[in-house]
Amino acid sequence: DGREGFSNIFLRKGYSIYLVDQPGRGEAGQTTKPVGISDKPDDQAWFTQFRIGRYPKFYDGVQFPKDNQSLENFFRMMTPNTGNIEETQVVDALSAVFNKSGDGIFFTHSAGGILGWKTAIKNNHVKAIVAIEPGGFCFPEGEVHENNRGGKGIPLDEFLKLTTIPIIIFYGDYIPIEKTTAYSENFWRDVLATANKWAEIVNAYGGDVSIIHLPEIGIKGNTHFIMSDLNNLTIAHLISDWLNDKKLN
Numbered sequence: 088d089g090r091e092g093f094s095n096i097f098l099r100k101g102y103s104i105y106l107v108d109q110p111g112r113g114e115a116g117q118t119t120k121p122v123g124i125s126d127k128p129d130d131q132a133w134f135t136q137f138r139i140g141r142y143p144k145f146y147d148g149v150q151f152p153k154d155n156q157s158l159e160n161f162f163r164m165m166t167p168n169t170g171n172i173e174e175t176q177v178v179d180a181l182s183a184v185f186n187k188s189g190d191g192i193f194f195t196h197s198a199g200g201i202l203g204w205k206t207a208i209k210n211n212h213v214k215a216i217v218a219i220e221p222g223g224f225c226f227p228e229g230e231v232h233e234n235n236r237g238g239k240g241i242p243l244d245e246f247l248k249l250t251t252i253p254i255i256i257f258y259g260d261y262i263p264i265e266k267t268t269a270y271s272e273n274f275w276r277d278v279l280a281t282a283n284k285w286a287e288i289v290n291a292y293g294g295d296v297s298i299i300h301l302p303e304i305g306i307k308g309n310t311h312f313i314m315s316d317l318n319n320l321t322i323a324h325l326i327s328d329w330l331n332d333k334k335l336n
Contacts, residue, residue, distance in 0.1 A: 088157040093194065093314045096323045101336075105188055109177045109202070111170030118170030130162045136271045137311035138261045146261050150308035150316035178205045185212035192335060197311065198222050201237045208241075208248045215335050217326055218256045219313050222278055224285040225249065227292075232284045234277040250294035253333045256282055257322065258300045259309030275311075299325070 098104050108115040111122075134142040139151050152158075181202060185191060192215045195203035200221020207213040208225070223237030227246040231239065240246075262275045279300065286296040301309050301322075309316050316322075330336050 088152040088154070088160070090317075090319070092319065093323060096320060097327075100323075100327055102192075103188075105184060105191070107181065107184055109172070109199070110180055111168050111172055113166065115180075116169040120171050120173075121169060122171055124167045124169070129165070133162065133165050135269065136274070138259065138271065138275065139310050141269060146308070148308040149260075149310060150318050151310050151312075152317060174202065174205070177202050178209055181206040182210040185210045188212070190214050192217060192330065194314075195219065195221060196314065201225065204237070204249060207252060208245050213252065215252050215330070215333060216254045217329075218254065220258055220275075220278075220311050221256060221282065224281060226285060226288065230288055232281045234281050235285075236278070236281075247292060249289055250292045253295040253329075253335070254289070254297070255326070255329050256286070256296065256298045257313055258282070258298070259311060259313050259316070260302050260307050261310075262300070297329070 094104050094106055111118050111120075131142040134140065138146070139149060140146040145151065145153055151161075181193075185193075185206070190212050193203050193206065193213050194217045196219040200218050201223040203213075203216050203218060203221070204225040207216060224232070224235055225237055225246060226232060226235060226240050227243045228240035258275075258279050261272065262279050263272050264276075266273050266276065282298055286298050289296045301307070301313070306318065306321065309318070309322075313319065313322050327336070
């Protein structure tokens with residue numbers, strides 16, 4: 088809707104910013120392993136899955152601009168993958184970014200969450216992770232949560248690398264406590280439960296994970312896109328305070 092996003096906000100706070108498109112997406116769309124792209128429209132699915140509302144109705148109090156142009160801009164952001172997403176390839180690419188940038192704080196979002204955990208395991212230049220609504224997690228072998236979308240467990244020596252850096256995770260609003268009739272709401276209910284279990288395990292091994300479910304601290308109306316919601320400046324200030332507390336500023 089024309090407001091500044093996290094890239095500009097944190098640039099103004101004095102941080103160097105690197106925006107990365109993973110292989111097969113966005114400006115990194117050139118690929119040697121292409122996939123077929125469907126012409127089937129899926130706007131309704133994105134609207135509901137990302138908790139803007141139950142299409143076509145917005146949730147009450149949602150922190151999403153309700154004008155038609157903003158919604159049209161949002162839908163046009165949903166560009167298709169142009170190649171098969173291979174986890175190892177993407178993690179190698181992200182690790183190469185950190186080799187080039189040096190020490191940094193990795194911001195991840197959604198399905199990119201699992202890539203963040205694995206990049207931090209691979210590359211010591213990752214000094215902290217700020218995860219916006221990650222969908223999956225790296226559990227140690229033998230301790231994988233039943234609803235985890237991050238695949239099978241990993242060796243304990245790899246998992247323990249995640250205990251050496253501070254991690255903060257944010258989840259927005261409209262995630263029900265009890266099951267509902269909406270698949271998307273139940274999906275995020277399971278993800279949040281998995282996140283809490285993962286944080287418990289990481290911290291039990293000596294890690295430093297904080298999970299912020301925004302409605303529980305009085306910040307309401309956020310969608311899956313916390314970094315671009317109407318109150319994104321409020322969230323950026325929360326993250327900035329955390330970075331200061333962890334002496335990462």
